[in-house]
Amino acid sequence: MTGQRPDFIPPARPIIGEAEIEAAVRVLRSGMVVQGPEVAAFEQEFGEVVAGRHCVAVNSGTSALQLTLLALGVGPGDEVIVPSFSFAASANAVRLVGAEVVFADIERDSFCLDPDAVAAAVTPRTVAVMPVHLYGHPAAMDKIMAVAERHGLAVVEDAAQAHGAGLHGTPVGAFGIAGCFSFYPTKNMHSLEGGMISTADAGFARTLRLLRNQGMEQRYANEIVGANMRMTDVAAAIGRVQLTQLAEWTAQRQANAKYLDSKITNMITPPVADAARHVYHQYTVRVRGDRDAAQERLTEQGIGNAVYYPTPIHRLKPYLGADGRPGPWELPETDRAAAEVISLPVHPTLEQSDLERIADAANLAGGAQ
Ligand SMILES: *Cc1c(COP(=O)(O)O)cnc(C)c1O
Numbered sequence: 416m417t418g419q420r421p422d423f424i425p426p427a428r429p430i431i432g433e434a435e436i437e438a439a440v441r442v443l444r445s446g447m448v449v450q451g452p453e454v455a456a457f458e459q460e461f462g463e464v465v466a467g468r469h470c471v472a473v474n475s476g477t478s479a480l481q482l483t484l485l486a487l488g489v490g491p492g493d494e495v496i497v498p499s500f501s502f503a504a505s506a507n508a509v510r511l512v513g514a515e516v517v518f519a520d521i522e523r524d525s526f527c528l529d530p531d532a533v534a535a536a537v538t539p540r541t542v543a544v545m546p547v548h549l550y551g552h553p554a555a556m557d558k559i560m561a562v563a564e565r566h567g568l569a570v571v572e573d574a575a576q577a578h579g580a581g582l583h584g585t586p587v588g589a590f591g592i593a594g595c596f597s598f599y600p601t602k603n604m605h606s607l608e609g610g611m612i613s614t615a616d617a618g619f620a621r622t623l624r625l626l627r628n629q630g631m632e633q634r635y636a637n638e639i640v641g642a643n644m645r646m647t648d649v650a651a652a653i654g655r656v657q658l659t660q661l662a663e664w665t666a667q668r669q670a671n672a673k674y675l676d677s678k679i680t681n682m683i684t685p686p687v688a689d690a691a692r693h694v695y696h697q698y699t700v701r702v703r704g705d706r707d708a709a710q711e712r713l714t715e716q717g718i719g720n721a722v723y724y725p726t727p728i729h730r731l732k733p734y735l736g737a738d739g740r741p742g743p744w745e746l747p748e749t750d751r752a753a754a755e756v757i758s759l760p761v762h763p764t765l766e767q768s769d770l771e772r773i774a775d776a777a778n779l780a781g782g783a784q
Pocket residue numbers: 475476477478501502504505547573575576597598599609610
């Protein structure tokens with residue numbers, strides 16, 4: 416890093432505390448490091464986040480999505496509806512199983528999939544819809560579930576950014592056939608790398624367990640073709656420590672967001688839908704004027720900031736048509752969001768003085784058009 420101020424506030428700050436290190440060392444010393452008792456305990460304990468659903472741990476959030484689609488039998492000839500305003504992993508999982516991605520637009524306020532756009536994108540080949548709870552705000556799951564039911568679609572929730580978020584008291588990951596979480600270091604909790612799938616269906620959970628481990632339940636008695644997407648016991652031990660902090664960290668993120676909401680007047684602060692529980696993986700504002708100038712001002716003030724995501728997935732190279740141009744998608748809210756958003760630091764290790772600096776800098780930057 417060059418030219419960074421000593422008082423720079425990073426956009427994210429992954430936590431690896433003494434308890435995480437001790438947990439990892441304990442497992443390493445035990446010599447039993449691959450998927451074992453720590454993974455089983457982590458799955459059991461993570462159930463509390465998803466209203467007691469079955470949980471299946473895997474080696475990443477992307478694996479969670481891909482394994483879920485495999486377990487659903489999604490493949491060539493099938494279409495899956497995905498928002499374009501997300502991390503590429505959401506769409507990549509669909510393409511990795513050989514199915515086709517159909518992009519639908521987002522709602523302006525929540526940045527999440529628009530249920531009407533989902534309904535309009537359904538074709539006879541649609542088999543599933545994958546709402547993303549972007550930035551930690553739940554997608555409009557009540558309406559999306561209704562659309563899915565009407566058309567017989569499986570709902571796979573991409574909850575990679577939304578551990579503990581919810582709508583009308585139901586946690587994300589407890590709406591669809593499956594919820595997919597990530598434990599990448601910058602997420603609301605981590606296991607270095609890792610992922611978790613939640614499901615209410617015990618048979619589906621068993622299929623997921625087979626698929627993540629070469630199709631085996633009993634060693635060398637392979638029942639189906641499977642992959643290796645196992646989580647290690649080292650990762651699970653770290654995840655278990657992080658899970659004990661999740662409620663506290665989430666409350667701190669929410670308190671930080673509340674403070675920023677109350678102080679930032681020169682940018683559009685993130686709205687929260689009725690009955691939604693936002694867990695602020697990101698605190699994402701919209702800038703009315705010149706975003707590049709606003710980002711520069713923030714950086715000058717030592718405020719880490721980032722654009723998630725500057726290029727919607729439908730404009731990324733692997734998703735362009737054969738002519739090298741985006742497909743015939745009409746995604747005005749997606750393009751608008753990609754052009755307007757900036758995420759500001761909201762992580763739980765911020766001090767009050769950091770929050771004051773972030774709000775002041777945001778007001779300066781937002782007024783600098
Ligand atoms: C992080 C993320 C993923 C992928 O998770 P990994 O653990 O990095 O594989 C998928 N979807 C979204 C929306 C994410 O933010």
